[in-house]
Amino acid sequence: MSAVDTPAGAKRGRSARLPRWLKGVLGLLAILGPGLISANAGNDAGGILTYASAGSQFGYRTLFLLVLITVALVVVQEMCSRLGAYTGEGLGALIREQFPLRSGAAAMALLFVANAGLTVSEFAGVGASMELFGVSRYIAVPLALAGIWAVTVLGNYSRAQRVCLVMGLVFLAYPVAAVLAHPHWGTVVSNLVWPHFLHTNAFLLLSVALIGTTITPYMQFYLTSAVVDKGVTPKTYKGERIDTVNGAILGDIVSIFIIIATAAAIGGTGPLNSVGQAAAALRPVAGAAASQLFAFGLLGASLLAATVVPLSTAYAVAETAGVERSLSRKLREAPFFYGIYTLQLVIGAIIALLPGNLVALVINAQVLNGFITPVLLTYILILANRRSVLGDAANGPAFRAVATVCVAVVAVLSAAVLVQTVSGWV
């Protein structure tokens, strides 16, 4: 995947003209491993606000759910990287080849909708973080839209991506904050090993949002293409598998610490109403600067994801349609690719500018992702089960059972919430 530089790819192709301090930071990251980088990239605006909201609304109660989600995430991401390594093709291409055209088109339409939701939440993240700095979102979001479009289409995208990545590293402060906030460790452990679920609609809805933000469909497309782009072959797949599993687990550990930190700071105060509340959880680390620190990190993470999500949509859709797709092409050479990319950016920015509560908007976008996730996971599962696609590397009976259960549980949960939501409207 030459078009969308992966977080790991950004690390590999380091430019010589970077400032020295940035080189040092990137060198440190290279030692820490790409797992950490991908874990950090997964924690976008949607993720952080959803985890923070889970912590503030339900305290530690969602922790066990997150452990279950981690298992499902490891299973799903392992399948995706295996598909990439053994077939050498992205998920979009595999769906075009292996499914009837109409099913493939339906999958792409769903991916577009899910990613449009994500883009909305990223622009909302940009708006919210700039509001913490005192800039109106009606100025910040259009500026971000123009900046992102110009940098990706006209400028040097990979360098901007690296700056955003480093800004997003702020969220690694959460584990420290969680420890400094002196949470009740006994409660934490008991919530991690045993479910303390609530039988309320709000809890169910937030569960779907957590699933939607952790097992995001776009991440699966991204991961498969990244594995292909890296040139992983069946022979070198073993190392890649370890990296994938590590990345998934590490990412979720950061998420779990976000929930713990928020639960310790503002747990039980009801749903998150503003981004300022989420920033309060960083106070044990940053003191009075917590709000600025949080806004800085959120801005970096949101800008990065607001670039990568529409790019990966455009890449996947163009890959399925079988047309030119690459940022190295000119606008006129790849009109479909750039058209999809621009359309998604503009839709995202416009919806994020509609008046209303930004945090609620972000979490609703994650719920939308949660509804679409099981459908796209079914495609992945069918592909990974097929011996005609993967040969001997296809899912064995045990793995197939575990993966099917994972997808089925996610599907049942989403369906339950969907039915509840729709019956609530009637």
Place this chain on the structure above:
Amino acid sequence: MPCISSYASRFMFDLAATGTRSKLRVMGFNKPTWTPGHERHRLSASRLKRNDGLRKRRQRQVLERIAARELEGSVLSLAALIGSAVKDPAGNTVGELRDVVVNWTSAASYPPMTGIVMRAGRHDVLIGARWIELLPPASVRLHSSNAYARAAERHPADVALAHDVLDHQVVDSGGTQLVRPSDIYLAAVNGRVEAVGIEVGAGALLRRLGPKRLRGHIRPAQVIDWRDITAFAPARDEAKHPRGRRSDLAGQPGSGLALGAPAADVKRLRPSEVRQALKSYKTRREGDAS
């Protein structure tokens, strides 16, 4: 008349001096926009050239559209054939066409059809080409009610067009993925059916997504001649991979067609060119037969 404006005085002068047409021109009635004192600029040479180019392009588009429509009765479309009913001589439906199998060896530049895969009940069976009559746009008939059918399985040099080629990648000689075929065209001459080209335009995709009864309306847009295709390529073009027989990798996941030339040299035929190519192809084939 001391109070009259300069414009009105000019008008009066014109009325007196010239005929009605020039009077109207002075008033500006024959110009799209007119303000007193501003004459319309004459069209510059470059502008005229551009307008001329646009007009020619539009004419060419119309001609291509006509050519595309004329091709409708002369080629078979794989996308339209898939899923259509297979009829016996009495007109009863015996099954549903699933795939068209061609034999692709280095002997022929266009691979001839060797059979079709038909779904009968819950089984896929292979019916040899000698029993089959294909008529454009998508009619499949058997010559005999007791056609010999056997279980569908893969043979060397066999390429199942829908399974192996349609929607798979096409790479050029440099290993760069170009496109995915959205349709495959077959031509029938004297009862012999051959794959003659692949469609790479996006219109065919929309046709396949649309309602089934419209699928017979074939409109070739960008076609690659099958002669330009040299072999099958693996998912990732590894230099060490031996390119043996043309159909060696057919059916493997991620494989696709390989072209013999770099991307820039691959000709994408427009409908009028397709018509030309098809015409010469048919005369050649008919010459072979006689």
